[in-house]
Amino acid sequence: MRDDGSVAVGLARWRAAFLAGFAVLFVARLMLAATLSPFGDEAYYWQESRRLAWGYSDLPPLTAWLIRLGETVAGHGVLGMRWPFLLIGSSLPWLVRAFAREHFDERTGWQAGLLCLALPLAGSLGVMAVPDVPLTVAIMLAVLAFARATADDRLRDWLLLGLALGLCWLTHYRAAMPMLSGLLLMVVTPRGRRQWRRGRFWLAMGVAALGLVPLVVSNWQQQGAGIAFQVLERNPWSFHADALVQPLEQALACTPLLYLLLLWAAWQSWRRRDEPAAPWDLITVVSVSFIVGYFVLGLFADDVRFRAHWPLPGYLPLLAALPVLLREQWVWRKAWLSAAFALTIIGQLGGLMYLGLAASAGGATALADVKAFPARFVGWRESGELARQLLAARPAVVVADNFMLAAEIDFQLGGRVPVYTLDHAINVKHGRAPQLAIWRLDETALHLQHGGEPMVLAVDEKSIKERERAPWLRSLCGRIDDPQPLQRLDLYAGRIRVAFYAGRVPSGPPVDPAFDERCLIWQDAYAADSGHR
DSSP, rough: OOOOOHHHHHHHHHHHHHHHHHHHHHHHHHHHHHHHHOOHHHHHHHHHSSOOSSSOSSOOOOHHHHHHHHHHHOOHHHHHHHHHHHHHHHHHHHHEEEEEEEOOHHHHHHHHHHHHHHSSSHTTTSSSSOOOHHHHHHHHHHHHHHHHHHHHHHHHHHHHHHHHHHHHHHHGGGGGHHHHHHHHHHHHHHHHHHHOOOHHHHHHHHHHHHHHHHHHHHHTTTHHHIIIIIIITOOOOOOOGGGGGGGHHHHHHHHHHHHHHHHHHHHHHHTTTTTSSOOHHHHHHHHHHHHHHHHHHHHOOOSSSOOOOOOOOHHHHHHHHHHHHHHTTTTHHHHHHHHHHHHHHHHHHHHHHHHHHTTTTTHHTTTTTTOOOGGGGGSSHHHHHHHHHHHHHHHOOOEESSHHHHHHHHTTTTTTOOOOOOOOHHHHHHOOOOHHHHHHHHHHHHHHTTTTTTTEEEEEHHHHHHHHHHHHHHHHHGEEEEEEEEEEETTTTTTTEEEEEEEESSSSSSOOOOOTOOHHHHHHHHHHHHHTO
């Protein structure tokens, strides 16, 4: 990234490129945020926002608080829910720019910001209302504040560091990683070791600890459900060799050439870690602790859920260092960088186009035959509208067979009626079963509060893997009395299938239902599945 001509002309060109890219990307993300249906977890976070608390069985409270703020200001809807996350995510390239500008120069700042816009994981941040948006931004803010505080020892920078780390704790249990990264920095680097004797450092840690208060209170109220899920239940804590593909996943997530450049930048930063001219030690420790730490953790931890975004905070300081490192040996690396940047832009545009297709019925139809079908983003509006029509024709208790479908129907209905959830295995898998019990929206509460009343049951026939599907569907006739088929949604060449049944809530507490092959719900699902083969 070298400029020809005057410095002023070079700065103007890089600034213009960054501002143009930022504006175009912001408009694209705004359009997606306003049109893309919420996926299951996102709709569930919306349910949490309607029941504000110190925390929940899956997360600390900040995500729910932000969604509540968004809808309080802008009303119910996908954009009302997402606009706070869109604004927070849009601040990330500016933070990367600020870090690069302060520790290198103005030109490097604009170049680093432009790289952040191009990086698919970073540039698309904020389209969805998910905890990784405030978590990632808070971590980068903490890196920026720590660099400032250790250089100038100003009170405001230490307080900013404490605030950023406190926000991490308010957002996700993965706040433990930036804390571990900071501890490593404080132990292995001279810069870090000097801070142990500074009173302002301990003041910052005290401010950060305030972010733990809601987490501690919520776990005390829920008998440790959040910690149990995040630490024990979701993680096998045994080696699984399939996780060795994580570097390939990261290469695809970052685009391959840029990923190799970032790893090279981490190595170069490590070689310069003792140079005082720039915070190479900070860049090295933060990047290596996130990239290597999550790789090692991934070998033993959760191997089911999407996790490609976990190391993202480790790449951000490297984006600030990369232009400087490349500038020193520009001749032979120019073609490499140009190709890497072009491929990254293609990857970013490809990801945005994929979400754009998922946001429209026609686009989703075009994706129906591909393996990467966006199943978690489509079919929910149709399910909610059909539920609304059925309830208008015959008032009844609304029940979904799993928490994701329940959350989506609840979101589409605007929270006007309670939506209960059967005791599905994925409620436990995603850590939502304890919270549903607290809200009294689980199967036990359904029986106790509405035993014998009419019910409408929505069944997502594609919610679980095929080998697990038959036992679950065969059990449903024991969870609804006298089921009668009402209507079925069969969308996108059978990729989305939701069936609605009328019946009555069984009286008395729920019992373990038998796996009955004669169950009407199972037979209907099997017949529909056979019709698409």
